[in-house]
Amino acid sequence: MLALDASTPRCVLAVGPADALAPTTTWVHEDGANQVSAELDRRIVELLDRVGITPRALTRLACGVGPGTFTGTRVAIATAKGLALGLGLPVVAVSTLAATAGSADPNDMIAVLDARRGEVYAARFAREAERLYARSPELCGERSSVFDTLDPDRTCTLVAAFASAAGDGGGRTCLAIDGPNASGLWRAARAAHFDGAACPASDLAATYLRASYAELGINTPKRPTFKSDLV
Secondary structure, eight states, X not given: OEEEEOSSSEEEEEESOTTOSSOSEEEEEEOTTSOGGGGHHHHHHHHHHHHTOOXXXXXXXXXXXXXXXXXXXXXXXXXXXXXXXXXXXXXXXXXXXXXXXXXXXXXXXEEEEEEETTEEEEEEEEEETTEEEEOSOOEEEEHHHHHHHHOTTOOSEEEEESGGGTTXXXXXXXXXXXXXXXXXXXXXXXXXXXXXXXXXXXXXXXXXXXXXXXXXXXXXXXXXXXXXXXX
Protein backbone atom coordinates (compact mmCIF):
# COMPACT_ATOMS: atom_id res chain seq x y z
CA MET A 1 0.00 0.00 0.00
CA LEU A 2 1.14 3.52 -0.81
CA ALA A 3 -0.21 6.21 1.51
CA LEU A 4 0.12 9.93 0.80
CA ASP A 5 -1.06 13.18 2.36
CA ALA A 6 -0.30 16.78 1.35
CA SER A 7 -3.14 18.59 3.12
CA THR A 8 -0.79 20.48 5.47
CA PRO A 9 2.58 22.19 4.88
CA ARG A 10 4.04 18.77 5.74
CA CYS A 11 3.86 16.23 2.91
CA VAL A 12 4.01 12.55 3.93
CA LEU A 13 4.48 9.34 1.95
CA ALA A 14 4.57 5.79 3.30
CA VAL A 15 4.86 2.40 1.62
CA GLY A 16 4.40 -1.07 3.08
CA PRO A 17 2.12 -4.13 3.31
CA ALA A 18 -1.45 -3.01 4.05
CA ASP A 19 -1.72 -5.27 7.12
CA ALA A 20 1.63 -4.19 8.63
CA LEU A 21 1.64 -2.09 11.80
CA ALA A 22 4.30 0.19 10.35
CA PRO A 23 5.35 1.16 6.83
CA THR A 24 8.46 -0.26 5.21
CA THR A 25 9.80 3.14 4.20
CA THR A 26 8.66 6.76 4.35
CA TRP A 27 9.33 10.29 3.13
CA VAL A 28 8.39 13.42 5.06
CA HIS A 29 9.06 16.99 4.01
CA GLU A 30 7.67 20.32 5.02
CA ASP A 31 7.72 23.73 3.44
CA GLY A 32 6.26 26.89 4.94
CA ALA A 33 5.21 28.03 1.47
CA ASN A 34 2.77 25.09 1.15
CA GLN A 35 4.32 24.14 -2.22
CA VAL A 36 5.88 20.84 -1.15
CA SER A 37 3.12 18.90 -2.95
CA ALA A 38 4.71 19.99 -6.26
CA GLU A 39 7.34 17.28 -5.73
CA LEU A 40 4.86 14.53 -4.94
CA ASP A 41 5.11 12.49 -8.15
CA ARG A 42 8.92 12.50 -8.17
CA ARG A 43 9.08 11.54 -4.51
CA ILE A 44 6.70 8.60 -5.03
CA VAL A 45 8.99 7.23 -7.75
CA GLU A 46 12.02 7.63 -5.47
CA LEU A 47 10.24 5.93 -2.58
CA LEU A 48 9.20 2.92 -4.64
CA ASP A 49 12.72 2.64 -6.02
CA ARG A 50 14.02 2.62 -2.45
CA VAL A 51 11.74 -0.33 -1.62
CA GLY A 52 12.70 -2.06 -4.85
CA ILE A 53 9.21 -2.33 -6.35
CA THR A 54 7.44 -0.91 -9.37
CA PRO A 55 4.07 0.88 -9.21
CA ARG A 56 2.42 -2.27 -10.58
CA ALA A 57 3.40 -4.13 -7.42
CA LEU A 58 1.06 -1.92 -5.37
CA THR A 59 -2.26 -3.46 -4.31
CA ARG A 60 -3.98 -0.28 -3.06
CA LEU A 61 -3.52 3.41 -2.42
CA ALA A 62 -4.45 5.51 0.62
CA CYS A 63 -4.84 9.25 0.16
CA GLY A 64 -5.32 12.07 2.63
CA VAL A 65 -8.45 14.00 1.61
CA GLY A 66 -8.31 16.85 4.13
CA PRO A 67 -9.55 18.94 5.66
CA GLY A 68 -6.56 21.15 5.08
CA THR A 69 -4.94 23.33 2.47
CA PHE A 70 -7.00 23.42 -0.71
CA THR A 71 -4.06 23.18 -3.13
CA GLY A 72 -2.14 20.41 -1.38
CA THR A 73 -5.26 18.32 -0.89
CA ARG A 74 -6.24 18.60 -4.54
CA VAL A 75 -2.71 17.76 -5.73
CA ALA A 76 -2.62 14.62 -3.58
CA ILE A 77 -6.07 13.51 -4.73
CA ALA A 78 -5.24 14.13 -8.40
CA THR A 79 -2.01 12.14 -8.00
CA ALA A 80 -3.79 9.26 -6.27
CA LYS A 81 -6.55 9.22 -8.88
CA GLY A 82 -4.05 9.14 -11.74
CA LEU A 83 -2.15 6.24 -10.20
CA ALA A 84 -5.30 4.33 -9.24
CA LEU A 85 -6.89 4.69 -12.66
CA GLY A 86 -3.67 3.79 -14.47
CA LEU A 87 -2.96 0.76 -12.29
CA GLY A 88 -6.54 -0.35 -11.65
CA LEU A 89 -6.26 0.01 -7.87
CA PRO A 90 -8.81 0.85 -5.18
CA VAL A 91 -8.20 3.99 -3.13
CA VAL A 92 -8.75 4.42 0.61
CA ALA A 93 -9.85 7.92 1.62
CA VAL A 94 -7.97 9.02 4.75
CA SER A 95 -8.90 11.93 6.99
CA THR A 96 -6.00 14.33 7.55
CA LEU A 97 -7.38 14.90 11.05
CA ALA A 98 -7.17 11.15 11.65
CA ALA A 99 -3.56 11.18 10.41
CA THR A 100 -2.87 14.01 12.88
CA ALA A 101 -4.45 12.04 15.73
CA GLY A 102 -2.51 8.93 14.74
CA SER A 103 0.72 10.90 15.06
CA ALA A 104 0.30 11.28 18.84
CA ASP A 105 -0.05 8.96 21.85
CA PRO A 106 -3.07 10.11 23.96
CA ASN A 107 -5.92 7.61 24.21
CA ASP A 108 -8.61 10.32 24.07
CA MET A 109 -7.81 13.35 21.97
CA ILE A 110 -9.03 16.11 19.69
CA ALA A 111 -6.96 16.50 16.53
CA VAL A 112 -6.70 20.15 15.51
CA LEU A 113 -5.62 21.83 12.27
CA ASP A 114 -5.44 25.54 11.58
CA ALA A 115 -8.29 26.49 9.23
CA ARG A 116 -7.23 30.15 9.11
CA ARG A 117 -9.79 32.96 9.33
CA GLY A 118 -9.56 32.51 13.12
CA GLU A 119 -11.03 28.99 12.86
CA VAL A 120 -9.90 25.39 13.29
CA TYR A 121 -10.67 21.99 11.82
CA ALA A 122 -11.10 19.45 14.61
CA ALA A 123 -12.46 16.00 15.47
CA ARG A 124 -12.30 13.69 18.47
CA PHE A 125 -10.49 10.33 18.31
CA ALA A 126 -9.75 7.40 20.57
CA ARG A 127 -6.59 5.35 20.35
CA GLU A 128 -6.32 1.74 21.50
CA ALA A 129 -2.89 0.23 20.91
CA GLU A 130 -2.30 0.71 17.18
CA ARG A 131 -5.99 1.16 16.28
CA LEU A 132 -7.56 4.56 15.80
CA TYR A 133 -11.28 5.29 16.18
CA ALA A 134 -13.24 8.42 15.23
CA ARG A 135 -15.54 9.53 18.05
CA SER A 136 -17.12 12.59 16.45
CA PRO A 137 -17.87 14.28 13.14
CA GLU A 138 -15.23 16.61 11.73
CA LEU A 139 -16.02 20.24 12.52
CA CYS A 140 -14.86 23.67 11.41
CA GLY A 141 -15.40 26.82 13.44
CA GLU A 142 -14.14 29.18 16.10
CA ARG A 143 -11.82 27.16 18.35
CA SER A 144 -13.48 27.57 21.76
CA SER A 145 -16.90 26.72 20.34
CA VAL A 146 -15.60 23.67 18.50
CA PHE A 147 -13.59 22.42 21.48
CA ASP A 148 -16.56 22.81 23.84
CA THR A 149 -18.80 20.93 21.40
CA LEU A 150 -16.36 18.03 21.08
CA ASP A 151 -15.23 17.95 24.72
CA PRO A 152 -17.70 19.69 27.07
CA ASP A 153 -16.10 18.04 30.13
CA ARG A 154 -12.60 19.22 29.15
CA THR A 155 -11.02 15.80 29.57
CA CYS A 156 -9.39 15.45 26.14
CA THR A 157 -5.86 16.26 25.07
CA LEU A 158 -5.67 18.63 22.12
CA VAL A 159 -3.25 17.37 19.49
CA ALA A 160 -2.52 20.40 17.35
CA ALA A 161 -0.56 20.46 14.14
CA PHE A 162 1.40 23.62 15.00
CA ALA A 163 0.97 25.13 18.46
CA SER A 164 -0.97 28.20 17.35
CA ALA A 165 -3.88 26.06 16.11
CA ALA A 166 -5.07 25.16 19.63
CA GLY A 167 -4.59 28.56 21.28
CA ASP A 168 -4.85 28.17 25.04
CA GLY A 169 -7.12 25.14 24.59
CA GLY A 170 -9.70 26.40 27.04
CA GLY A 171 -7.79 24.87 29.93
CA ARG A 172 -7.25 21.52 28.21
CA THR A 173 -3.88 19.81 27.90
CA CYS A 174 -2.31 20.76 24.56
CA LEU A 175 0.22 18.72 22.62
CA ALA A 176 1.78 20.54 19.66
CA ILE A 177 3.22 18.47 16.80
CA ASP A 178 4.67 19.50 13.45
CA GLY A 179 1.82 17.94 11.48
CA PRO A 180 0.91 14.39 10.51
CA ASN A 181 3.93 12.08 10.49
CA ALA A 182 4.43 8.83 8.61
CA SER A 183 3.33 6.64 11.52
CA GLY A 184 0.19 8.71 12.00
CA LEU A 185 -0.72 8.57 8.33
CA TRP A 186 -0.14 4.82 8.31
CA ARG A 187 -2.33 4.26 11.39
CA ALA A 188 -5.11 6.34 9.87
CA ALA A 189 -4.80 4.57 6.53
CA ARG A 190 -4.95 1.13 8.17
CA ALA A 191 -7.98 2.15 10.23
CA ALA A 192 -9.76 3.45 7.12
CA HIS A 193 -8.77 0.32 5.20
CA PHE A 194 -10.14 -2.05 7.86
CA ASP A 195 -13.28 0.08 8.17
CA GLY A 196 -14.00 -0.53 4.48
CA ALA A 197 -13.27 2.99 3.24
CA ALA A 198 -11.86 1.83 -0.12
CA CYS A 199 -13.58 3.32 -3.15
CA PRO A 200 -13.10 3.59 -6.92
CA ALA A 201 -10.69 6.33 -7.92
CA SER A 202 -13.50 8.32 -9.52
CA ASP A 203 -15.25 8.62 -6.14
CA LEU A 204 -12.27 10.06 -4.26
CA ALA A 205 -13.09 13.61 -3.20
CA ALA A 206 -11.66 16.28 -0.92
CA THR A 207 -13.22 17.02 2.46
CA TYR A 208 -14.19 20.69 2.51
CA LEU A 209 -15.76 21.65 5.83
CA ARG A 210 -16.51 25.18 4.64
CA ALA A 211 -16.77 27.19 1.44
CA SER A 212 -13.71 28.74 -0.19
CA TYR A 213 -13.12 32.49 -0.41
CA ALA A 214 -14.20 32.39 -4.06
CA GLU A 215 -17.43 30.58 -3.20
CA LEU A 216 -18.18 33.13 -0.50
CA GLY A 217 -17.50 35.97 -2.93
CA ILE A 218 -14.91 37.55 -0.65
CA ASN A 219 -11.75 36.70 -2.56
CA THR A 220 -9.37 39.66 -2.82
CA PRO A 221 -7.17 39.64 -5.96
CA LYS A 222 -3.45 39.56 -5.20
CA ARG A 223 -2.71 42.02 -8.02
CA PRO A 224 -4.58 45.07 -9.27
CA THR A 225 -6.81 44.56 -12.27
CA PHE A 226 -5.01 45.24 -15.56
CA LYS A 227 -6.76 46.32 -18.73
CA SER A 228 -4.81 46.38 -21.95
CA ASP A 229 -4.97 49.49 -24.16
CA LEU A 230 -5.39 47.13 -27.13
CA VAL A 231 -8.89 45.97 -26.16
